Amino acid sequence: MTQYGFHFDGKRCTGCKTCVLACKDNKDLSAEVSFRNVYEYGGGTWTQVDGLWSTDTFTYYVSVACNHCDSPLCLANCSQGAISKDVDTGIVTVDPEKCNGCGSCVAACPYGAPKVNEETKKGMKCDLCADRVAQGEQPICVEACPLRALDFGEVSELREKYGEVAEIAPLPSADETKPNIVITEPVNAKPVGDETGSVLNEREIA
Amino acid sequence: MTTGFATAFNEITLVLFTTLAPSGAAAYAIMGAAMLWARGDERKRVGRALLIPFLVTLVGLVASATHLGNPDNALYVFSRVGRSPLSNEVFAAVLFLSASGLHWLYQFAEHARLRVLNALMGIAILASFAFVVSVALAYSSRTVVTWDTPFVPVALCLNALIGGPVLAIAGLRFARWGPLEGKAGWALLALSLAALVANTGVYVAQGANVLSLRNYLVSAEQLVPTYGAMVVAFCALAAAGLAVDMAGLLRGRGVSKASSAAASALVLAGIFVMRFAFYMMHMTYGISL
Numbered sequence: 001m002t003q004y005g006f007h008f009d010g011k012r013c014t015g016c017k018t019c020v021l022a023c024k025d026n027k028d029l030s031a032e033v034s035f036r037n038v039y040e041y042g043g044g045t046w047t048q049v050d051g052l053w054s055t056d057t058f059t060y061y062v063s064v065a066c067n068h069c070d071s072p073l074c075l076a077n078c079s080q081g082a083i084s085k086d087v088d089t090g091i092v093t094v095d096p097e098k099c100n101g102c103g104s105c106v107a108a109c110p111y112g113a114p115k116v117n118e119e120t121k122k123g124m125k126c127d128l129c130a131d132r133v134a135q136g137e138q139p140i141c142v143e144a145c146p147l148r149a150l151d152f153g154e155v156s157e158l159r160e161k162y163g164e165v166a167e168i169a170p171l172p173s174a175d176e177t178k179p180n181i182v183i184t185e186p187v188n189a190k191p192v193g194d195e196t197g198s199v200l201n202e203r204e205i206a
Numbered sequence: 207m208t209t210g211f212a213t214a215f216n217e218i219t220l221v222l223f224t225t226l227a228p229s230g231a232a233a234y235a236i237m238g239a240a241m242l243w244a245r246g247d248e249r250k251r252v253g254r255a256l257l258i259p260f261l262v263t264l265v266g267l268v269a270s271a272t273h274l275g276n277p278d279n280a281l282y283v284f285s286r287v288g289r290s291p292l293s294n295e296v297f298a299a300v301l302f303l304s305a306s307g308l309h310w311l312y313q314f315a316e317h318a319r320l321r322v323l324n325a326l327m328g329i330a331i332l333a334s335f336a337f338v339v340s341v342a343l344a345y346s347s348r349t350v351v352t353w354d355t356p357f358v359p360v361a362l363c364l365n366a367l368i369g370g371p372v373l374a375i376a377g378l379r380f381a382r383w384g385p386l387e388g389k390a391g392w393a394l395l396a397l398s399l400a401a402l403v404a405n406t407g408v409y410v411a412q413g414a415n416v417l418s419l420r421n422y423l424v425s426a427e428q429l430v431p432t433y434g435a436m437v438v439a440f441c442a443l444a445a446a447g448l449a450v451d452m453a454g455l456l457r458g459r460g461v462s463k464a465s466s467a468a469a470s471a472l473v474l475a476g477i478f479v480m481r482f483a484f485y486m487m488h489m490t491y492g493i494s495l
Contacts, residue, residue: 101275110492121275172492
C-alpha cells in the first residue's frame with residue numbers, strides 16, 4: 001500500500017497563505033472554511049541588562065491541512081461509517097452519501113481538518129486533491145507555494161528525504177493519530193507543549 | 207474572549223437530549239420495577255404511567271436527531287455499532303425505545319400475556335441501563351482532552367441517578383402508586399440525594415483537574431469561565447427539586463402531582479446547566495477548539 005503525505009519546510013515558509021487560497025479556489029470553499037491553515041507561532045521577551053536590550057523573541061509559520069493519519073480519529077469517531085481511508089493511497093475521505101452532518105469528526109480531529117459544510121450539512125475535508133494526484137499532478141497547495149515550502153509524495157520517501165519530524169508547536173503530539181506529515185523545522189522551532197509562545201493569528205484560522 | 211458558549215448553544219439539542227434521556231431511562235427502570243411488584247389495578251396504572259418517562263426519553267432522542275444535518279442518512283449509524291461510541295448510543299436508544307414502546311402498546315391488548323409483558327419489561331429495563339451507559343461513553347474521544355476523563359461518564363450516570371428517581375416519583379404519583387407515600391418515596395429521594403452529593407463532588411473534581419488544561423488556542427477555563435457558578439446553580443436547582451418532594455412527604459400527605467412535576471422540572475433544569483457546561487468545555491489537545 002502507498003501512503004501519501006505532505007512535507008512542510010518551515011525554513012522556507014513566509015506565511016503568505018497562497019497554499020490556503022489556492023486550495024479554497026480549487027475546492028470552491030467559502031470564506032469561513034479552509035482545508036489548509038497557516039499558523040503563526042511566536043513568543044519571547046525583551047530584557048534590559050546594564051542598559052543593553054536583548055531578546056529571545058521568535059516567530060515562525062506552520063502550514064497544516066489534513067494529515068491523512070494512520071490512526072484517523074475522525075474515522076474512528078464517525079458513527080456513520082462515512083469516513084474511510086483508501087487502501088491504495090492512504091487518503092482519508094468523507095462519503096457524502098453516508099454522512100449525516102453530526103460533526104463528530106470535527107469534534108475529534110486535533111488538527112481541525114474536517115469541517116461541516118453549512119449549506120449541504122455534510123462533512124468535508126482535504127482529499128489530497130485525489131483527482132489531480134490520479135492524473136500525476138501535485139495537490140494544488142503544493143503546486144501553488146511560491147517558496148516551494150510544500151512537497152507531496154509517498155510518505156516513506158518524504159521521510160527519507162526530509163527526516164522524521166512530524167510535530168512542532170503549535171501542532172499536537174503525533175503519537176495519538178500518527179499523521180503523515182514531514183516537517184523541516186523552522187529556525188527557533190519549539191517542541192510540542194512549548195509554553196513560551198502562542199498562536200498569533202487566531203482570527204485568520206478557518 | 208473565546209468562550210464555549212457558542213459551541214454549547216449550537217449543540218443545544220444535544221444538551222437537551224443528554225439532560226432528558228438518561229433521567230427518563232432511569233425513571234423508566236424504577237417505574238418498571240415498581241410495576242413488576244405491583245398487582246391488579248395498581249399494576250395497570252403504573253404500566254400506563256410509564257408513558258411519562260418514555261416520552262421524556264423520546265423527546266430527548268428526537269431533539270438529538272435535529273442536530274443532524276442530513277437525518278435521511280441516519281440509518282448508516284447501525285453500520286458502526288460496536289466500533290463507534292455514537293453508534294452504540296443510538297443502537298441502545300433504539301433498543302430501549304422499541305422494548306418500552308412495545309410494552310406500552312401491548313399492555314392494552316385485550317388478552318395480553320403476563321409473561322410477554324414481563325419479558326418485554328425485563329428487556330426494556332436492561333436496555334435502559336445499557337442506554338444510560340452508552341450515552342455516558344458516547345463522548346469519549348482520546349483527542350478531546352477535556353472530555354477524555356473518568357469524570358464525564360461518571361457524572362452522566364450520576365445525572366441519571368439524580369433525575370431518574372425524582373421523575374419516577376412524579377410518574378408513580380400520577381399512577382397513584384401506594385408505597386410512594388411510605389418508605390419507597392423516601393428511598394427514592396435518598397437515592398437521588400446521595401447521587402446529588404456524589405455528582406457535586408465529581409463536578410468539583412472535574413473543575414480542579416480539567417479547567418487548567420489548555421491548547422494553543424484556548425484554555426478550558428476561558429471556555430467555561432462560569433464553571434463554578436454553574437456547579438452552584440446545578441446544586442441549588444437539584445436540591446430545590448428534592449426539597450419540594452421532601453416537603454410533601456414530611457407533611458404526611460404525600461407528594462402532590464403539581465409538586466412532583468415541579469420537582470422534576472427543577473432537577474432537570476439543574477442537570478441541564480451542567481450539560482451545557484460540558485459542551486462549553488469541548489477542546490482538543492491540538493490546534494482546533
